[in-house]
Every structure is written in C-alpha cells, then in structure tokens.
Amino acid sequence: MTRVAFDSSYRTATDQLGIAASRLQTSQEQLGSGRRVMKSSDDPIAAPKILQLSTSLGRMDEYDNNLNFAEERLSKLSDHLSRIGDLLGNLKELSVQGINGTYSAQDRAAMRTSAQSTLDVINGFVAAIDEGQFGVDRTTLVSDGTKMPISLTSTDLAALKGLSADLGVLIKNRPADDPDDPDAAQIEPLSTAAGWKSLLAKINNELDLTTDSSALVMGVRYGAQYQQVDKIRDTRGALRLDTQRVVSNLRDADIGAVAIALSRDKTVLENLQASFARIQGMSLFSFLR
Amino acid sequence: MAGISVLNIAASALATTRAAMDVSANNVANASTPGYSRQRVIVGDLVKGGGVGANGVGVESIRRNASELIERQRRTTSTALAQAQTLGGYLGSIDGLMGAPDEGIAKALNGFYSSVNDVAREPENRAYRAGLLNSISLVKDIYAQLDARLGGLRDNVLAERKGVVDRINQISQALAGTNTGIELDLGAGREASPSLLDQRDNLLLELSKLNDVEVNIQNNGTVNVKAMTGANLVTGVTASALANTEIGSGGTLGALDQLLKGELAAVTATASGRLASLNTISTSNANEFFEVTDTNGQRLYTRTLSVGLNALDLNAENRAKIVDQGMVSDTRVSLVSPEGYTISGADPLTKDRVAATVRFDALGLSVDNVEAEAGSDLTDDNGSVLFEAGNVTPAGTVRTTTPAVIPVDGQQPTLGTPVETVQPYQLYVVRFNNPRGLTDLGNGYFAETDNARKDTSSPVTNPVTTQDTNAREAAFQTSSNWARLRGVYEGFKADLFRAFGTTVDNLKVEDISEFELPKTLADGTKTTDYQLVARAANSLLAGRGRTESDMTRLTGEVGQRKVSNDAVTTTLTSMSTQIESERSRVSGVSMDEEALDLVRLQQAYAGAAKVVDVANKMFDTLIAAL
Numbered sequence: 001m002t003r004v005a006f007d008s009s010y011r012t013a014t015d016q017l018g019i020a021a022s023r024l025q026t027s028q029e030q031l032g033s034g035r036r037v038m039k040s041s042d043d044p045i046a047a048p049k050i051l052q053l054s055t056s057l058g059r060m061d062e063y064d065n066n067l068n069f070a071e072e073r074l075s076k077l078s079d080h081l082s083r084i085g086d087l088l089g090n091l092k093e094l095s096v097q098g099i100n101g102t103y104s105a106q107d108r109a110a111m112r113t114s115a116q117s118t119l120d121v122i123n124g125f126v127a128a129i130d131e132g133q134f135g136v137d138r139t140t141l142v143s144d145g146t147k148m149p150i151s152l153t154s155t156d157l158a159a160l161k162g163l164s165a166d167l168g169v170l171i172k173n174r175p176a177d178d179p180d181d182p183d184a185a186q187i188e189p190l191s192t193a194a195g196w197k198s199l200l201a202k203i204n205n206e207l208d209l210t211t212d213s214s215a216l217v218m219g220v221r222y223g224a225q226y227q228q229v230d231k232i233r234d235t236r237g238a239l240r241l242d243t244q245r246v247v248s249n250l251r252d253a254d255i256g257a258v259a260i261a262l263s264r265d266k267t268v269l270e271n272l273q274a275s276f277a278r279i280q281g282m283s284l285f286s287f288l289r
Numbered sequence: 290m291a292g293i294s295v296l297n298i299a300a301s302a303l304a305t306t307r308a309a310m311d312v313s314a315n316n317v318a319n320a321s322t323p324g325y326s327r328q329r330v331i332v333g334d335l336v337k338g339g340g341v342g343a344n345g346v347g348v349e350s351i352r353r354n355a356s357e358l359i360e361r362q363r364r365t366t367s368t369a370l371a372q373a374q375t376l377g378g379y380l381g382s383i384d385g386l387m388g389a390p391d392e393g394i395a396k397a398l399n400g401f402y403s404s405v406n407d408v409a410r411e412p413e414n415r416a417y418r419a420g421l422l423n424s425i426s427l428v429k430d431i432y433a434q435l436d437a438r439l440g441g442l443r444d445n446v447l448a449e450r451k452g453v454v455d456r457i458n459q460i461s462q463a464l465a466g467t468n469t470g471i472e473l474d475l476g477a478g479r480e481a482s483p484s485l486l487d488q489r490d491n492l493l494l495e496l497s498k499l500n501d502v503e504v505n506i507q508n509n510g511t512v513n514v515k516a517m518t519g520a521n522l523v524t525g526v527t528a529s530a531l532a533n534t535e536i537g538s539g540g541t542l543g544a545l546d547q548l549l550k551g552e553l554a555a556v557t558a559t560a561s562g563r564l565a566s567l568n569t570i571s572t573s574n575a576n577e578f579f580e581v582t583d584t585n586g587q588r589l590y591t592r593t594l595s596v597g598l599n600a601l602d603l604n605a606e607n608r609a610k611i612v613d614q615g616m617v618s619d620t621r622v623s624l625v626s627p628e629g630y631t632i633s634g635a636d637p638l639t640k641d642r643v644a645a646t647v648r649f650d651a652l653g654l655s656v657d658n659v660e661a662e663a664g665s666d667l668t669d670d671n672g673s674v675l676f677e678a679g680n681v682t683p684a685g686t687v688r689t690t691t692p693a694v695i696p697v698d699g700q701q702p703t704l705g706t707p708v709e710t711v712q713p714y715q716l717y718v719v720r721f722n723n724p725r726g727l728t729d730l731g732n733g734y735f736a737e738t739d740n741a742r743k744d745t746s747s748p749v750t751n752p753v754t755t756q757d758t759n760a761r762e763a764a765f766q767t768s769s770n771w772a773r774l775r776g777v778y779e780g781f782k783a784d785l786f787r788a789f790g791t792t793v794d795n796l797k798v799e800d801i802s803e804f805e806l807p808k809t810l811a812d813g814t815k816t817t818d819y820q821l822v823a824r825a826a827n828s829l830l831a832g833r834g835r836t837e838s839d840m841t842r843l844t845g846e847v848g849q850r851k852v853s854n855d856a857v858t859t860t861l862t863s864m865s866t867q868i869e870s871e872r873s874r875v876s877g878v879s880m881d882e883e884a885l886d887l888v889r890l891q892q893a894y895a896g897a898a899k900v901v902d903v904a905n906k907m908f909d910t911l912i913a914a915l
Contacts, residue, residue: 005877006320039384040848047390048845054391055837058399062406139412284884
C-alpha cells in the first residue's frame with residue numbers, strides 16, 4: 001500500500017496551480033498584446049526571423065522614400081532636358097530662316113534677338129539642372145543593388161555646359177579684341193547668313209539622336225529611368241505585402257486560438273482549486289471523538 | 290510478587306503508550322515541516338536477566354523513516370536543478386532586457402539607418418541631418434541603458450556569489466555542529482537523535498543546492514563533505530571555509546560562475562561588443578577611417594577625418610574646417626608599428642606627408658626604440674639620429690638618413706636624399722601604461738601578438754610636448770576606445786575586437802585618391818561639404834548589413850539560451866517532484882496513519898489502564914479479605 005503523506009497533496013496542488021496560473025497569464029498577455037512573440041525566448045527560431053523581416057520592411061520604406069525622391073528629380077531632369085530640346089528646335093527654325101537670303105538686315109536683327117532670348121532660356125534650364133554644391137553623379141539606392149540617378153552625371157553636365165558655351169559663341173555679340181575698350185569692334189556672329197549656317201550645323205549636330213551628349217538623348221535616357229519607377233514600386237508593393245504577412249504569421253497571436261486556450265486554462269485552474277479545496281477538507285481526525 | 294508485577298507491567302505499558310503517543314503527536318505537529326522525517330517508536334519486552342515470564346514493555350528507541358538512497362538522489366537532482374534555476378533567472382532577465390525582437394534597440398537601429406539613408410540621399414536637407422543626430426542620440430541612449438542594465442546584472446551576480454559562499458561556510462559550520470551532536474549521542478550510549486539526522490540531511494540538501502559537493506556519510510552517522518574541486522568543507526567536527534576564489538562546479542555557485550565566465554559574459558560581450566559600434570558611431574561622430582596597408586597586409590597608417598557626421602551640422606565652423614581649410618585642420622596621420630604603437634603626425638596632411646610616414650615605417654624602424662619631441666632629433670636606442678630636428682624647418686624639409694628604396698605612389702625614391710615636403714614634419718610617440726596587459730618590452734613599451742586595432746585617439750593639432758602627450762594619454766583613457774580596451778583586459782577580447790573591426794568595416798574607405806580632396810568643380814567652386822556628408826552616410830549604410838546581422842544573431846542566441854535552459858529546468862523539476870514524492874512516501878507524515886495510530890494507542894492505553902484497574906480491584910478484594 002502506498003503511503004500518502006500529508007504534504008504531498010499540498011505540494012502537488014501548489015505545483016499544478018502554479019503551472020495553470022502561469023499558462024493563464026501567458027494566454028492573457030497574448031490576448032492583451034495580440035502578439036505571440038513578446039521576447040525572443042517565446043520563439044527563438046521565429047524571433048531573429050521577425051527582426052530580419054522587420055528590418056527588411058524598414059529598408060523597403062527607405063527605398064520608397066529614395067524612389068519618390070528619384071522620381072521627382074528624374075521627372076524634373078527629363079522635363080528640363082526635353083524643354084532644352086524644344087528650344088533647340090526653335091533655334092533650328094530660326095537658323096533655317098536666317099540662312100535664307102531674302103530677309104532684310106532688320107529681320108535678321110529681330111531673329112538674332114529672338115535667338116539670344118532663346119539661348120538665355122536654355123542657359124536658365126542648364127543652370128537649374130546644375131546643382132552646384134549639391135554635386136553631380138549622385139545616385140540613390142531604390143532597391144537592393146539597384147541605384148537610380150538623382151542628378152546629372154558629370155559627363156552630361158559638362159556636355160550641357162559645353163553646349164551652352166558653344167551656343168554663346170555662335171549667337172552672342174562680343175568684343176573682338178579688348179573687352180575694356182568701348183570703341184572696340186564687335187563680333188556679331190548672326191549678322192550674316194554664314195553665321196546662321198554655323199549655328200544650324202551646331203544645332204543639327206546637337207539634335208542628332210545618335211549622339212550620347214545630345215540634350216534630347218540625355219532627356220530620353222533620364223526619362224527611361226523615370227519610367228522604371230512605377231515598375232519598381234509595383235514589384236515592391238507585392239513584396240511588402242508578402243513580407244508583412246510572414247511577419248504577422250510569425251509574430252502575432254491567433255486570437256481565436258488564444259481565446260480558446262484562455263477559456264481552457266481558466267477551467268483547468270478552477271477545477272484544480274475546487275478539487276484541492278475538496279481534498280484538503282478530508283481528514284480522519286474529523287471523525288475522532 | 291505476582292500482583293505487583295501486574296502493576297509494573299501495566300505501568301510500563303502506560304509509559305510506553307504515552308511515549309508512542311508523544312511521537313505521534315510530534316509527527317502530526319511536524320507534518321508540514323520541510324525535511325521532517327516521520328518518527329516511529331521501537332518497543333520491546335522488558336526482560337530481566339534470567340527471569341521467567343513477562344516483565345512489561347519499554348521504548349527501545351525512536352527512529353525515523355528515511356532512505357539514504359532517496360536523500361542522495363535528492364541532493365544530486367537539487368544541485369542540477371538549482372544550477373538551471375539560477376541560470377534561468379538571469380537568462381530571463383537578459384531576455385527581458387532585449388525585449389521584443391522588433392522593438393527596443395532593433396527599432397532604434399532601424400530608425401537610425403533610415404535617417405542615415407535620408408542624409409545619404411539628401412545631405413543638403415538640414416532637417417534630415419538634424420533627424421540623424423537625434424536618432425544617433427536615441428540609439429546611444431538605448432545602448433547605454435542596455436549596457437548599464439547588463440552591468441547591473443553582473444553586479445547582482447557578484448553580490449549573490451558572495452552571499453552563496455558565505456552561506457556555504459555557515460552550512461559547513463552547522464554540519465560540523467551536527468557531527469558533534471551525533472558523536473555526543475553515541476558517546477552517551479544512545480542512537481543518534483532522528484532530529485539531528487534530519488538536520489544533517491537538510492543541511493546537506495541546502496549545501497547541494499549551493500554547490501556540487503561530495504558527501505561521505507560515516508557508519509556512525511557523521512558526515513564528511515568536500516567540494517567537487519577538492520576543497521574540504523567538513524571533516525568530522527571540523528569545518529573549513531571555502532575561499533571566495535574557489536570556482537563552483539555546480540548548483541547556484543556553479544551557475545553564477547558559469548554566468549560570469551560564460552553565459553552572461555558572452556551575452557554582455559556580444560551586446561557590448563556587437564553593439565559597441567553603435568556607441569562608437571554616436572560618441573566619435575562616425576569618423577571616417579582611411580587606411581593603407583603594405584603588400585604584406587601590414588597597416589601602415591590610419592587617417593582619421595573628423596568630418597563625416599560631424600559635418601552634419603554645417604555651421605560656419607565646420608564649413609570652414611571642411612571647405613576653407615581643405616579638411617586638413619582636423620586630420621592626422623597615425624603610423625601603427627608592427628609592435629602596436631601609434632606614431633601620430635601633425636597637420637596638415639599632404640600626400641608628401643603621407644609618403645614620408647609610409648617611408649618611415651617601411652624603413653623597418655621599430656617604433657619601440659623611437660621617441661621624439663617636437664624640436665628635437667629623433668633617435669633610436671643606439672643614439673642614431675633618424676630625423677634631425679635641424680632639418681625640420683618651418684618650410685618643411687624632412688631629411689632621412691638611412692638609405693633605402695621604398696615604393697611610394699608607384700615611384701621609387703631613394704631615401705638618404707632629403708625629401709621636400711610642404712609642411713613641417715613632426716613625429717609623436719604615443720605611449721601607454723600597458724592598458725591591455727601586454728608583454729612588457731621595457732622602457733614603457735609593450736608588445737601584443739594579435740592584430741587588434743590601435744589607438745585612434747583625439748586629433749593632434751599642435752607640436753606635442755611631453756605634457757601634451759600625457760594629456761592625450763589621459764584623454765585616451767577616458768575615451769570609448771579605452772573603455773573598449775579595458776573590456777578586452779577583462780576578458781571579452783575576441784568579441785570586442787570583432788566589434789572594433791565592425792566599426793572599422795563600417796567606416797573604412799580604402800581609396801587613397803580621397804587624399805586629393807577637396808575636389809573642385811569645373812566652375813572653380815569648392816563644394817565638397819555635402820558630398821562629404823553623403824559619403825560618410827553611405828559608408829555607414831555600407832556597413833549596416835554586418836550590424837543588423839549581429840543584432841539578429843544576438844536576438845536568436847539570447848532566446849535560444851533561455852529556451853534550452855528552460856527545457857533542462859523542466860526536466861529536472863519533474864525529476865525533483867518525483868523524488869520528493871518518493872521521499873514523502875517513505876518519510877512523510879500521513880495524517881490518516883497518525884490518526885489510526887492514535888486510535889490504536891488510545892486503545893492500548895485504555896487496556897493498560899484497565900489492567901491497573903483490575904489489579905487495583907484485586908488488591909482491594911485481597912485487602913478486604915484480610
């Protein structure tokens with residue numbers, strides 16, 4: 001016959017009540033926080049994965065910010081370059097007219113003024129594109145391993161500045177020799193048909209779509225990058241949703257399951273308490289007279 | 290006389306029954322006393338020498354129900370369980386400190402890198418720069434809190450350890466006392482008191498929880514105890530004190546030592562080490578390191594630019610530093626010798642200066658025999674002049690006196706010919722008072738055998754005197770680098786060096802062409818400030834993968850350690866419960882059993898009393914007949 005010692009039932013009850021209360025507390029915490037993993041020991045396999053995926057989500061946010069910025073900059077760049085292309089087209093029309101010998105000197109002067117105004121506008125766009133102290137060759141990371149430009153390359157900027165300078169030489173009047181001498185003779189490049197011809201040649205060269213340094217080609221190049229933005233954004237959107245789903249699966253509690261567990265743990269605890277109360281009231285001493 | 294004999298027999302029965310009832314009452318009274326063993330009365334016939342017939346009954350002894358096998362199992366299990374529980378308590382604290390995997394320091398780290406990304410993309414945006422400084426501050430605060438709490442845990446472990454050793458020594462004293470009591474009982478011709486034996490077993494159990502001990506119970510009931518490390522604790526009636534330096538081999542003391550040397554040290558080192566790079570980022574303003582190594586991989590010099598994130602706040606002073614002075618006012622050259630010493634050159638930094646420094650190292654001159662102060666010759670131990678003070682003119686001529694052919698920037702200059710530089714060349718020898726426990730080479734110099742990074746303390750701004758050197762040394766000792774080195778000294782060497790390596794990996798730029806900065810744009814404008822900020826930020830982003838993977842690994846390790854220990858604890862708890870039940874079955878007090886005994890004893894007592902009554906009546910009858 002097995003002897004049952006007085007303190008055995010107390011010890012068993014204490015142990016089991018502790019375990020049941022602890023389970024109940026865990027269920028309550030999970031239900032209250034909505035999370036299954038509240039510290040790494042709750043699931044040491046899932047915890048690093050949660051951290052890793054959360055970091056990935058944070059990085060996606062950063063990439064999105066970078067992408068928005070790149071989109072804005074590329075849009076602006078593409079727009080400016082396209083406007084420069086349009087203005088070069090205007091200059092071309094003027095040049096074709098300037099070559100025509102039927103125009104009077106007065107007409108040519110008016111065309112020259114128009115060409116100079118157009119050049120001023122082109123220079124304005126070049127200045128707007130040139131970010132000065134903010135630098136050139138700037139890129140930003142828009143996804144793992146993919147960079148997108150957010151400024152002109154130094155080569156492109158040099159080409160644009162070169163265009164601006166070349167057009168200045170071909171269009172603007174300037175002193176022939178001593179710039180400080182008010183009486184010095186002026187060079188007026190567009191006063192002759194030959195001058196307009198030189199300008200037309202330059203512009204034709206600049207509008208040649210086979211030349212990388214052409215403003216039009218540049219515009220197309222940056223515009224093409226701009227077109228990639230939506231594609232990258234869509235791809236990442238799907239990836240983000242999937243990552244969020246995995247994080248949620250790993251980290252968040254299944255509320256239904258936890259609620260059932262809570263109910264079960266509560267019942268177990270109540271039954272334990274009731275059975276202990278019943279057992280501890282039983283004693284042979286009660287029957288001794 | 291037969292009549293008197295009946296009375297004597299009945300009296301002995303009454304006395305014996307009352308003694309048994311006392312024992313039963315004692316059992317009931319101690320039913321819930323921890324470690325109490327049920328006692329029972331051994332009774333026997335009182336036999337007179339050569340006598341015939343019954344002589345009554347008497348108490349032969351009072352013994353306890355106990356099993357030495359069970360007690361030994363209790364001790365063994367308790368040792369392992371106490372170790373696992375102690376470990377579990379502290380691992381739980383560490384686990385709690387780390388918090389949820391995607392909260393706390395991990396979240397702050399994400400915020401930090403997000404800010405770095407903003408600055409890398411738009412360095413000109415002042416709001417982003419301010420945001421980054423704020424996020425650095427946040428990471429630093431969180432790191433400091435974690436570091437402090439881990440330090441607090443370590444202090445707790447040390448304090449608890451001291452308490453445990455004291456308690457072990459108290460128990461040894463008490464056990465020696467029980468041995469004395471047992472010997473006294475035996476000397477008086479009695480069996481050892483059950484209470485003394487219970488006390489002995491309880492003390493042994495408590496001792497086993499505190500440390501793994503070897504228990505040797507003698508035939509007479511006394512006990513000799515030794516720690517598993519061999520130190521005697523109790524021998525007969527003599528107790529020996531356990532030294533505070535003794536390592537625990539199990540139990541609570543073993544767990545605490547395991548924490549100090551293993552678990553806590555590992556986690557602390559991991560946290561301190563792997564996350565120290567964050568602290569460094571915040572305290573050193575993320576200096577950029579430029580390093581050049583020779584063909585053998587020996588680091589020849591380190592260049593530190595105090596720009597980087599410092600330049601985030603592009604106020605007039607920083608702008609002047611970076612742009613107007615061409616970034617040179619805050620730079621220095623550090624030549625790291627094979628022996629691990631740093632020779633720092635003064636500003637400004639020029640390619641020629643770098644060349645001269647590299648050349649100096651390439652001469653194979655051991656730095657440990659070199660010492661120099663500004664304005665004096667640089668000599669070696671043998672008195673040979675290496676650099677002549679007279680040749681260090683304001684115009685900046687450096688003369689070397691040892692011929693050698695050293696490749697510098699693809700050229701092959703022959704040393705021994707004065708090499709012109711544009712600035713004065715001054716050398717500084719930084720000496721340390723053996724901060725890392727290195728091998729003493731004498732003359733205040735020390736050697737080390739690993740490839741740890743060396744001093745990268747504060748920038749040199751002016752010619753250095755001995756006092757300046759001392760001041761720099763003092764400054765170094767309060768710097769984060771010193772703290773890190775002190776950590777190395779305390780035993781966290783590998784992790785911390787790795788962390789330091791992480792920092793360098795994060796920030797290292799190996800492109801020597803960077804020395805041509807500041808760059809000048811085509812229009813002649815110096816516009817390097819924002820570029821520098823962006824580059825510093827991009828350098829940080831390049832190193833984020835390592836930091837993030839360290840963080841991920843740390844999170845996994847902490848949780849895994851806790852869960853593994855919990856599994857061990859659960860198993861041991863289960864074993865312990867089983868053994869305790871077994872002990873209860875053998876040694877515990879059953880109230881029902883005691884109640885039945887009391888009923889039985891009551892009946893026996895009533896029977897004996899009836900015998901007295903009958904004998905009394907018999908005597909009355911006899912006396913009446915007379």
